[in-house]
Amino acid sequence: MKKSKLLSKAYLLFLVIFFYLPIVYTVIFSFNSTRSLTHFESFSLRWYEKMFHDSTMTDAIFYTILIAVLATIISTVAGTITAIGLSKSKHIVKNIVGQINDLPIMNPEIVTAIGLLMFFSALNVKKGFLSLLLAHIMFCIPYVILSVSPKLRSLDPNLADAALDLGATPWQALVKVIVPQIMPGVISGGLIAFTMSFDDFIISYFVTGNGVTNISILVYTMSKRINPSINALSSIIVLIITLVLVLVNVVPMLKERKGEKLT
Amino acid sequence: MKNMFFKKKNFTKIIASALCAAFVLTGCGGGDTANKSDAVEKYGSDTLKLFNWGEYMGADLISNFEKQFGVKVIVEYFDSNEMMYTKLSAGDSYDVLVPSDYMIERMLKEKSLMSLDKSLLPNLENLAEGVKGLPYDADNTYSVPYFWGSVGIVYNHNNVPKDQVEQQGYGILKNTDYKGKIYMYDSERDSFMVAFKALGYSMNTDSDSEIQSAYEWLKELNDTMEPVYVTDEVIDNMMNGSKDIAVVYSGDAATILAENEDMSFFMPNEGTNIWSDAMVIPANSENPKLAHEFINYVLTYDASYDNSETVGYASSNQQVLDDMSAEGGLYDGNEAYIPRSGYDKDEVFEDNEVLRQKLADLWIKVKASK
Numbered sequence: 001m002k003k004s005k006l007l008s009k010a011y012l013l014f015l016v017i018f019f020y021l022p023i024v025y026t027v028i029f030s031f032n033s034t035r036s037l038t039h040f041e042s043f044s045l046r047w048y049e050k051m052f053h054d055s056t057m058t059d060a061i062f063y064t065i066l067i068a069v070l071a072t073i074i075s076t077v078a079g080t081i082t083a084i085g086l087s088k089s090k091h092i093v094k095n096i097v098g099q100i101n102d103l104p105i106m107n108p109e110i111v112t113a114i115g116l117l118m119f120f121s122a123l124n125v126k127k128g129f130l131s132l133l134l135a136h137i138m139f140c141i142p143y144v145i146l147s148v149s150p151k152l153r154s155l156d157p158n159l160a161d162a163a164l165d166l167g168a169t170p171w172q173a174l175v176k177v178i179v180p181q182i183m184p185g186v187i188s189g190g191l192i193a194f195t196m197s198f199d200d201f202i203i204s205y206f207v208t209g210n211g212v213t214n215i216s217i218l219v220y221t222m223s224k225r226i227n228p229s230i231n232a233l234s235s236i237i238v239l240i241i242t243l244v245l246v247l248v249n250v251v252p253m254l255k256e257r258k259g260e261k262l263t
Numbered sequence: 264m265k266n267m268f269f270k271k272k273n274f275t276k277i278i279a280s281a282l283c284a285a286f287v288l289t290g291c292g293g294g295d296t297a298n299k300s301d302a303v304e305k306y307g308s309d310t311l312k313l314f315n316w317g318e319y320m321g322a323d324l325i326s327n328f329e330k331q332f333g334v335k336v337i338v339e340y341f342d343s344n345e346m347m348y349t350k351l352s353a354g355d356s357y358d359v360l361v362p363s364d365y366m367i368e369r370m371l372k373e374k375s376l377m378s379l380d381k382s383l384l385p386n387l388e389n390l391a392e393g394v395k396g397l398p399y400d401a402d403n404t405y406s407v408p409y410f411w412g413s414v415g416i417v418y419n420h421n422n423v424p425k426d427q428v429e430q431q432g433y434g435i436l437k438n439t440d441y442k443g444k445i446y447m448y449d450s451e452r453d454s455f456m457v458a459f460k461a462l463g464y465s466m467n468t469d470s471d472s473e474i475q476s477a478y479e480w481l482k483e484l485n486d487t488m489e490p491v492y493v494t495d496e497v498i499d500n501m502m503n504g505s506k507d508i509a510v511v512y513s514g515d516a517a518t519i520l521a522e523n524e525d526m527s528f529f530m531p532n533e534g535t536n537i538w539s540d541a542m543v544i545p546a547n548s549e550n551p552k553l554a555h556e557f558i559n560y561v562l563t564y565d566a567s568y569d570n571s572e573t574v575g576y577a578s579s580n581q582q583v584l585d586d587m588s589a590e591g592g593l594y595d596g597n598e599a600y601i602p603r604s605g606y607d608k609d610e611v612f613e614d615n616e617v618l619r620q621k622l623a624d625l626w627i628k629v630k631a632s633k
Contacts, residue, residue: 221340
């Protein structure tokens with residue numbers, strides 16, 4: 001019995017190392033004083049300084065975060081409302097909309113990218129921030145709908161009616177009864193949408209313009225020579241994501257404990 | 264109580280603070296608007312849209328240009344001519360592009376380039392001899408060369424004797440002594456060029472039998488030599504000495520030689536491809552006057568020096584070329600810096616749709632066969 005536990009722990013450790021070693025390597029070498037990726041010379045913040053002085057990089061970071069946050073919020077709201085509406089629609093409407101919804105997910109990204117490129121050109125929309133944002137919202141919504149719909153199916157249909165009977169307005173019934181129950185689905189849909197938007201490359205590359213770039217495009221076009229500032233950028237992204245994940249998971253736990261202590 | 268964290272109020276706070284953090288992180292961009300109105304008066308607009316290769320400009324090129332002329336430059340990057348072409352065909356308008364020779368030829372056929380007003384380009388006289396009279400645009404009516412180079416063999420002279428490389432030329436890539444120690448370029452045009460030259464054919468050939476022979480040459484190489492197909496990774500890999508022989512662009516070779524003393528460069532006697540990337544103005548440019556100004560600026564000594572120093576490719580400015588390779592210059596003694604010119608077996612790629620398609624199909628077969 002003990003042996004298999006040890007084995008499974010060792011296996012888990014091996015997996016963790018396998019996944020995270022490249023990231024650790026990147027972070028360590030982002031503090032290297034020379035360009036080399038094989039020999040660590042000495043500790044230095046040279047590449048971080050270079051990164052913050054490079055306005056192309058800081059602009060890219062700014063746009064990536066801004067687009068990701070905006071696209072997540074808008075697509076989460078739109079997706080949730082759509083999913084709620086769909087759950088109450090006729091069977092055939094559910095089918096058709098469901099299939100249309102699945103298309104962006106199943107389509108290879110390059111097809112979506114070229115399609116959007118031609119779409120925006122046909123409508124004479126000047127490519128730039130707006131076209132990028134619209135494209136991101138477009139491919140994020142399906143993920144939100146897919147996350148929220150299962151939660152809706154497990155909903156008790158009578159609760160909303162009960163709320164209305166007890167004097168709630170439709171808006172209150174929606175916000176105070178339905179939404180809190182499907183909240184886990186909405187949150188996970190939002191997180192998926194954020195992830196898809198944050199690291200999107202191929203769709204962003206084709207629909208952006210006017211100097212608006214994001215981190216993925218920047219890294220791709222800088223792949224000619226290893227630029228250690230990219231390591232610095234990656235390390236910062238890893239740091240931010242780790243912080244966000246820690247916050248999202250630890251803070252509710254702490255609040256729960258506080259709540260328990262009070263009662 | 265569990266969902267208290269996700270209540271509407273908290274969410275708004277979190278998102279607001281995230282946005283604030285993003286703004287603070289990227290700082291406020293200060294703009295020198297002193298010369299803005301002058302620029303608008305002179306050129307009609309104060310913004311230039313440049314579409315260039317990634318990592319292909321000097322570190323201060325753009326900021327110096329912006330300061331000197333009081334304008335703003337919006338730069339976008341591409342990593343292949345085909346990607347550039349796709350974005351262009353969607354109707355995006357740029358003021359200056361930097362495509363390669365065959366792509367310029369293609370765009371000329373489609374009449375999508377603006378002819379240059381030479382009166383606005385006095386610095387054309389700085390052009391290096393080696394880039395004058397290029398076949399696709401001999402009089403610089405539409406294009407002004409930016410960087411140029413050739414394709415050659417980088418080899419580790421400690422492991423591969425120099426006279427062997429010079430004697431065998433491209434044949435050394437099939438020398439089984441170096442099996443598993445070679446890099447080939449993952450590009451059908453460049454690899455087929457190597458095969459055509461090795462067999463003594465023109466790289467712009469139309470003949471199906473010659474194409475077939477080249478295909479078999481490459482297939483044999485693939486099957487017997489275990490080559491690794493790379494593109495830009497070859498630069499760093501050869502700097503670290505991962506393998507002994509590689510097919511590399513001359514500019515990248517110059518960088519490799521500068522960083523790794525064990526490496527040498529050789530342009531085979533069978534001939535090679537002389538390529539050039541040139542600045543052009545698309546027909547739908549919204550700011551042609553400023554575009555001309557930019558092209559003229561790039562041809563100045565300081566801008567060209569900055570470019571060549573950062574990127575390592577051969578400059579189109581004659582004086583920069585001379586100074587870099589002269590005694591004490593940055594690339595003094597670096598045999599890869601200046602491409603060969605005037606050698607009759609060296610050729611420039613021509614734009615040939617049919618040939619391109621055939622090579623693309625055959626290249627997949629070359630890499631797949633084992």
